[in-house]
Amino acid sequence: MFKRILILCFVFLFSCQQSGQPVVIQPDKMREVYLDVLHARLASSERDTVKMKIDEVLQAHAVSDSLFLASIRYYEAHPEAWLLILNAVIDTLETKKQPLKPAKPNPDAPSPLQPQKIK
Numbered sequence: 001m002f003k004r005i006l007i008l009c010f011v012f013l014f015s016c017q018q019s020g021q022p023v024v025i026q027p028d029k030m031r032e033v034y035l036d037v038l039h040a041r042l043a044s045s046e047r048d049t050v051k052m053k054i055d056e057v058l059q060a061h062a063v064s065d066s067l068f069l070a071s072i073r074y075y076e077a078h079p080e081a082w083l084l085i086l087n088a089v090i091d092t093l094e095t096k097k098q099p100l101k102p103a104k105p106n107p108d109a110p111s112p113l114q115p116q117k118i119k
Contacts, residue, residue, distance in 0.1 A: 036061070039057075041053075
């Protein structure tokens with residue numbers, strides 16, 4: 001009886017792992033990882049340095065090189081999902097690019113263009 005239960009548990013565990021869904025980085029995390037990879041690629045012009053920086057990014061996100069490449073291939077094969085990720089990356093880049101809104105001027109503050117009187 002115990003052997004049957006044990007066998008059923010193993011069958012159940014292995015059937016759950018074989019769900020048919022590909023193992024890829026989820027879209028929200030993929031956006032973060034891809035954004036950091038882009039920054040790493042732009043940070044250096046030497047090929048070896050770029051590879052090291054990308055490896056550091058993947059390690060920081062706890063993503064293996066093979067998982068990242070498999071995810072890229074998956075999303076390239078599913079353009080609708082890839083487009084959503086790329087649009088999120090673009091939105092993030094545009095948000096970071098926008099300058100901060102200037103603070104409201106304080107009428108009591110001295111003008112930076114006028115000379116200050118020293119007391």
